[in-house]
Amino acid sequence: MFSFNSAATLHHVTHLPPSTTFARALECLHNHDLLIRLDPELAHYSTLPSPSSAPSTKRYKVTDSMHTLPAGLWDTTVTFEADITNTEDGIEWIIRAPLGLVQRTTWRVVKRESLGKEEDALVVNGEGEWSLVEDVEIKANRMLVGTVKGKCEENWRGVHGRFVGHLGEKA
Template identity: 35%
Template sequence: MASFLSTTATLSHTTPLPAGTTTAQALAMLSDRAFFLSCDPHMSAYEPIPPSSLTPPPTLPDTVRSHVRPRPSDASPAGSSSAAEGEDGGGKDEEGEEEPLAQECYRVTDIVHAIPAGIWDTKVVSTYEFTDIEDGLFVRIRSPMSVTMETFWRVREAGGGGEVEGSGSGGEKGLELVEEVTMRCSRLLVGIVKGQCEAEWVKIHAKMVGRLEEGLK
């Protein structure tokens, strides 16, 4: 897409997490692929796919690569009994071989009726790239018509206190969930894409908060 026809927009949403929530609990919630995907109110189906099937192949920004959080050894992609092995591309290890990236990829189908006629079909198929990071989750979504969204989900001390280490409750201030979205798409589509994000974020955050509240009972 020619640069003069495309544009970039950003959004940021913050929600306080329930009192008593630990950093470990919040990170575990973000790392639960099946739950995370279920938070999408338009999602009708999803399936894990090998990163090697994506064009362009998945990559990680340097700011993400240096803060990757290892997945638990018993974790596997949602909808699959085991994670795909040897499919990811990455950096070089000490022997010069490709070092796998800590990414998991999915094909997700959304049913969206609010899109103006002629822009997209109501059935929108996108690819998701998930990477766990030290303070949360990095997600890249590629949708039809060259729409790309990159989102950082971060758990931090309430009030913008930065990254929270360990598994404490965050003290008196508690914790908050921060969603930072960067979208790149046609200038003709940016208003639609941004509007969809603004219309749904409260529901998505509420479901995540509800999951954490259940865990505290």
């Protein structure tokens, strides 16, 4: 049977600067305000109550301005709910958007030496001991998956670059 639903996965790795410690990278990842503001399309966000079933998860209502979506898919602004849960090595971020879109992203701080040689060859910058590893899974209808995947691919280098820029700032 033909299905209109589809999925896509993405994997991005950025080496962190040599002066970056695990604790500092994790501190920045656990700063949800910082993470949400890394989004180049962010218009605004507000905090929602945490779900009673997961009190350690923080919930947000986020509005993005997205002027490059195909006509009729969404308005120029998209409002969605985002759940962010801190983990021992990063965060898990789940977005639930209109039209049934669910995007699950993990950002982890990992030792560079634990990356495989093929994966290490795909990184963007840096020579440090630690790497930021982002894994994304997008589930939605076929056309929406392609659009969201394209936006993720277009934006990740800038998002990771802005994250790296915050690592050197004072806490």
